[in-house]
Amino acid sequence: MTLTAVPPPSGPGPGGAGAALLEATPEFERAAARADSRRGFLLSLPAYVYLLLFFAIPFGIVVIYSVATRNTIGGTDLAGWNLDSYRRLAEPIVRDILFRSLWIAVLTTLICLVVAYPFSYFIATRTPTVRNIMLVFVMIPFWTNFLVRNYAWRVILGSDGPFAAVTEALGLGRQEILFTHSAVILGLVYGFLPFMVLPLYAAIERIDGSLIEAGRDLYASGAQTFRRVLLPLSMPGVLAGSILVFVPSLGAYVTPQILGGGKSTMLGSYIVVQFLTARNWPLGASLSFVLMTVMLTATLIYFRAGGRNL
Amino acid sequence: MMGATARPGSVTAWALSGTAWLVYAFFYAPIVLLVLFSFSDDRNVGRWGGVTLSWYEQFIDHSQLQNSLWVSIRVALLSTVISVVLGTLAALALERFRFRGQRVFDALLYLPIIIPDVTMAVMMLLFFSEGIRIAELLFGLDLTKGFTTITISHIAFNISFVSVVVRARLSGMNEQLEEAALDLYANRWRSFRYVTLPQIAPGIAGGALLALTLSLDDVVVTQFASGPGSTTLPVFVFGMIRRGVTPLINAVSVIMLAASIALVILSLATQRLRAGETGWSLGGRLRRRSD
Amino acid sequence: MPSAVPAVGLHQITKRFGDVIAVDSVDLEIADGEFFALLGPSGCGKTTTLRLIAGLEFPTTGSLRIFGDEVGTLPPNRRPVNTVFQNYALFPHMTAEENVAFGLRMRKIPKAEVEPRVRDAIALVHMEGMEQRRPDQLSGGQQQRVALARALVNSPKVLLLDEPLGALDLKLREAMQLELKALQREVGITFVFVTHDQGEALAMSDRIGVMDGGRLLQVGAPEEIYARPTNRFVADFIGHANLLDGMVTGPDRVTLTNGVTIAAPSDIQPGGRVTVSLRPEQAFLHRQGGAPEHHASVDGQVEQVTYLGNALIYRVSFQWMHIDVREENRPGGASVGAGDDVTVSWEPSSVAVVQD
Numbered sequence: 001m002t003l004t005a006v007p008p009p010s011g012p013g014p015g016g017a018g019a020a021l022l023e024a025t026p027e028f029e030r031a032a033a034r035a036d037s038r039r040g041f042l043l044s045l046p047a048y049v050y051l052l053l054f055f056a057i058p059f060g061i062v063v064i065y066s067v068a069t070r071n072t073i074g075g076t077d078l079a080g081w082n083l084d085s086y087r088r089l090a091e092p093i094v095r096d097i098l099f100r101s102l103w104i105a106v107l108t109t110l111i112c113l114v115v116a117y118p119f120s121y122f123i124a125t126r127t128p129t130v131r132n133i134m135l136v137f138v139m140i141p142f143w144t145n146f147l148v149r150n151y152a153w154r155v156i157l158g159s160d161g162p163f164a165a166v167t168e169a170l171g172l173g174r175q176e177i178l179f180t181h182s183a184v185i186l187g188l189v190y191g192f193l194p195f196m197v198l199p200l201y202a203a204i205e206r207i208d209g210s211l212i213e214a215g216r217d218l219y220a221s222g223a224q225t226f227r228r229v230l231l232p233l234s235m236p237g238v239l240a241g242s243i244l245v246f247v248p249s250l251g252a253y254v255t256p257q258i259l260g261g262g263k264s265t266m267l268g269s270y271i272v273v274q275f276l277t278a279r280n281w282p283l284g285a286s287l288s289f290v291l292m293t294v295m296l297t298a299t300l301i302y303f304r305a306g307g308r309n310l
Numbered sequence: 311m312m313g314a315t316a317r318p319g320s321v322t323a324w325a326l327s328g329t330a331w332l333v334y335a336f337f338y339a340p341i342v343l344l345v346l347f348s349f350s351d352d353r354n355v356g357r358w359g360g361v362t363l364s365w366y367e368q369f370i371d372h373s374q375l376q377n378s379l380w381v382s383i384r385v386a387l388l389s390t391v392i393s394v395v396l397g398t399l400a401a402l403a404l405e406r407f408r409f410r411g412q413r414v415f416d417a418l419l420y421l422p423i424i425i426p427d428v429t430m431a432v433m434m435l436l437f438f439s440e441g442i443r444i445a446e447l448l449f450g451l452d453l454t455k456g457f458t459t460i461t462i463s464h465i466a467f468n469i470s471f472v473s474v475v476v477r478a479r480l481s482g483m484n485e486q487l488e489e490a491a492l493d494l495y496a497n498r499w500r501s502f503r504y505v506t507l508p509q510i511a512p513g514i515a516g517g518a519l520l521a522l523t524l525s526l527d528d529v530v531v532t533q534f535a536s537g538p539g540s541t542t543l544p545v546f547v548f549g550m551i552r553r554g555v556t557p558l559i560n561a562v563s564v565i566m567l568a569a570s571i572a573l574v575i576l577s578l579a580t581q582r583l584r585a586g587e588t589g590w591s592l593g594g595r596l597r598r599r600s601d
Numbered sequence: 602m603p604s605a606v607p608a609v610g611l612h613q614i615t616k617r618f619g620d621v622i623a624v625d626s627v628d629l630e631i632a633d634g635e636f637f638a639l640l641g642p643s644g645c646g647k648t649t650t651l652r653l654i655a656g657l658e659f660p661t662t663g664s665l666r667i668f669g670d671e672v673g674t675l676p677p678n679r680r681p682v683n684t685v686f687q688n689y690a691l692f693p694h695m696t697a698e699e700n701v702a703f704g705l706r707m708r709k710i711p712k713a714e715v716e717p718r719v720r721d722a723i724a725l726v727h728m729e730g731m732e733q734r735r736p737d738q739l740s741g742g743q744q745q746r747v748a749l750a751r752a753l754v755n756s757p758k759v760l761l762l763d764e765p766l767g768a769l770d771l772k773l774r775e776a777m778q779l780e781l782k783a784l785q786r787e788v789g790i791t792f793v794f795v796t797h798d799q800g801e802a803l804a805m806s807d808r809i810g811v812m813d814g815g816r817l818l819q820v821g822a823p824e825e826i827y828a829r830p831t832n833r834f835v836a837d838f839i840g841h842a843n844l845l846d847g848m849v850t851g852p853d854r855v856t857l858t859n860g861v862t863i864a865a866p867s868d869i870q871p872g873g874r875v876t877v878s879l880r881p882e883q884a885f886l887h888r889q890g891g892a893p894e895h896h897a898s899v900d901g902q903v904e905q906v907t908y909l910g911n912a913l914i915y916r917v918s919f920q921w922m923h924i925d926v927r928e929e930n931r932p933g934g935a936s937v938g939a940g941d942d943v944t945v946s947w948e949p950s951s952v953a954v955v956q957d
Contacts, residue, residue: 022674024660024661024663024665025662025672026673035410036408039407040403040406040409041403041409041411043399043400043402044403046395046399046458047396047415047419048411051419052340054463054465055418055422055433055466061431061436061437062429118329119331122327122592134465137337139574140571140574140575141337141341143573144341144574145526145567145573145575146529148564148570149340149341150566151559152341152344155329155356155560156340160354161356161357162356190337193337222322248426251426251427251429254530256552257548258548268427268428272530275435275534279417285436288426291426292426295424296424297387299424299441306437426807482691484688486690487692489677489686490686490690490691492656492676492678493655493656493678494704494707494751495707495708496678497676500707502692504703504707508694509693509694594791
């Protein structure tokens with residue numbers, strides 16, 4: 001049984017040997033490369049145009065507004081460009097909000113780090129099956145509606161809610177932390193903890209377990225092994241997780257609104273207030289621009305630290 | 311890689327597993343409590359008063375909630391379809407071709423992921439208000455924000471997320487498969503149709519589920535892109551929460567919760583969660599949770 | 602009857618990637634029905650040459666013909682050749698059968714014809730019963746067979762194979778070498794085979810083309826390539842060789858750089874700098890002065906003996922140079938040890954002299 005029994009394949013193409021078939025030339029090679037490049041460009045074109053129209057242009061408008069002037073009736077005068085709204089960032093009220101957002105974000109990051117580290121370590125040291133199950137149960141809250149998860153805390157921390165009932169039962173009196181900074185931080189930790197767990201897990205899981213044993217073998221105590229072996233090796237995960245928690249915490253809006261009581265606790269809420277109630281669009285635009293710059297910087301650090309590979 | 315390194319039975323081992331259980335309790339207790347209270351026959355949102363379905367009945371009878379639910383579903387479906395098409399094309403262009411302007415496009419595609427929600431929201435507000443003003447000035451059109459503007463803004467961020475997920479899949483795919491198809495008499499289209507597409511289908515499905523989730527969850531951008539008449543369910547509920555909590559909100563929340571958990575489980579099933587792959591997705595999913 | 606027109610004809614084929622010349626002015630004709638190996642180290646341009654024939658790259662310049670038809674500017678799907686890819690590139694979402702049928706389906710061959718052809722191709726590679734398996738349910742060797750069937754079912758005029766045995770373990774590789782050779786004889790199609798493994802190339806091919814740095818250095822039958830390398834790279838790359846640098850100082854005489862003059866026949870004019878290549882198994886070891894009359898010889902001292910099991914390698918040093926001599930490990934073989942004075946001899950015709 002051989003394949004020569006079946007009909008031979010068709011010639012080199014339509015027209016077969018009769019067609020004018022050309023030798024390769026550098027021009028042909030270049031034309032083929034150009035055609036390929038054009039195909040790529042055409043494929044990208046719909047998304048390209050869409051993003052230019054509905055992302056790049058809106059972004060340009062924000063930049064223009066940030067240097068525009070607010071007129072007396074709450075409208076915006078787009079003509080006279082100046083840096084007044086950026087100068088206002090130094091005013092005490094704005095500065096206070098900036099600093100408060102900053103320390104809330106830092107504190108949230110630290111709490112997440114302290115909680116997530118042993119947790120991630122625990123997951124990373126399980127058998128692969130257990131590990132995957134545990135990860136799935138981290139992914140579920142990670143992907144669950146953020147608004148609803150914040151709202152759940154509003155219910156729990158409310159004046160008649162379970163939290164107050166528990167503290168009363170424990171003899172601590174009816175504790176109410178709703179609409180305080182503590183509640184905001186609690187909500188942020190709840191919202192962003194998975195952001196810390198997943199990169200930490202990925203970093204710790206990658207460490208060769210025998211290095212830890214080697215540390216113990218060389219007479220290091222548990223704490224020393226942690227400080228001198230585990231922590232340095234998991235540093236990329238620590239950095240990535242910290243940025244992933246810090247960045248959205250800084251720009252948080254929904255959490256401070258729901259758990260912070262709608263006061264201008266944090267930058268995100270303050271920006272929204274500028275647009276919806278205070279009608280100072282240039283100030284809001286310049287704050288948005290500053291917020292985005294901070295995020296871009298943090299993201300660049302994240303990618304520099306190899307975040308893409310985490 | 312890591313083996314168990316804390317000695318079983320040691321204090322460290324106990325402390326570690328204790329922490330793990332506490333963290334899971336922290337993750338799930340609020341969700342469980344919320345579900346419980348949504349069935350509680352008590353006007354107070356956080357107190358147990360026997361079982362009732364009346365809050366769910368109220369939800370069904372609430373025409374504004376029903377309207378906004380429909381807006382949510384329509385926006386989510388439409389923005390997902392469009393962003394899946396545009397995002398997949400963009401991913402193909404970036405992973406399989408070299409073209410002029412590629413780096414600018416790559417950067418532009420990343421920005422909607424990185425940019426803070428609030429900034430994106432402000433961008434949409436200013437863009438649509440300027441756009442509407444210009445449309446009125448030049449063409450005498452009387453436009454308002456609503457379904458269309460919400461959908462436009464959701465597509466603007468969803469394209470990027472879809473393309474990130476599809477790109478990850480494409481870059482993990484053996485390019486020789488496409489060459490093999492060409493070698494076996496497929497033209498470019500058929501090579502895509504019969505080889506590339508089936509190979510990246512899980513990525514496209516994952517991207518679509520991600521887009522659906524993000525669209526259904528979004529509050530901040532939608533709030534700024536929607537008009538007084540028409541808005542999505544989360545924005546409407548957000549407004550209700552700010553006016554004061556009621557057991558009705560518990561019930562609506564549980565419905566949204568159920569929808570998003572269903573989507574998570576679907577996407578975990580399509581993505582075949584593997585240790586180590588979890589992280590990648592993370593880079594892409596940086597924003598959107600950051601309301 | 603094999604065609605008189607070459608199955609593959611490359612004329613002055615050059616491929617540049619930016620500033621890098623991957624394939625440099627290659628001229629090559631592969632006959633109909635030939636089993637031809639392109640051999641060379643990684644990065645030598647052999648895979649690029651194969652991809653040029655397949656149509657996965659377009660040449661920068663030159664003429665590329667298949668059975669006389671110029672195909673240099675045709676896309677792969679319009680060339681009458683098929684490829685077995687390095688890691689087989691089987692479509693993971695299709696069964697073995699669907700993989701094999703793919704090419705016929707793309708060519709819109711009627712269904713009634715597809716089925717028997719697929720069945721024949723699967724039988725040809727002895728994969729009956731595995732039709733419904735997916736690639737991840739097949740072993741490496743089985744995947745290899747499916748890849749072969751997937752290409753051969755199209756009755757290509759030329760079959761291209763890119764390191765097809767590279768992913769298999771040693772035992773299986775040796776078995777597949779024989780099978781592949783037998784398969785080629787059975788189907789009678791021209792095989793062009795890319796490999797970096799000289800043993801594989803020597804064992805399987807009718808002719809070998811050795812490539813390095815984008816150039817085709819020598820083309821010839823395995824015995825010719827092995828015994829008569831025409832340049833230093835080929836001599837060094839194929840098998841083991843003692844490479845001795847020197848200069849032609851008279852008819853059939855070469856003076857090595859250490860001053861020793863040896864008999865080495867060549868056509869090279871006196872004064873030409875050359876490398877003399879001597880295979881270790883073609884050199885013989887004697888007690889000093891014991892060399893046969895008609896042999897060329899040098900005197901030296903055993904520096905080191907390496908035991909290989911079936912053979913021994915004696916490293917003999919003479920005037921700062923050394924020659925490795927291989928002797929089969931037979932009872933009653935030469936019993937010399939390190940430090941012994943010996944004579945190394947060889948048939949003058951067994952050395953190859955190549956110009957540098």
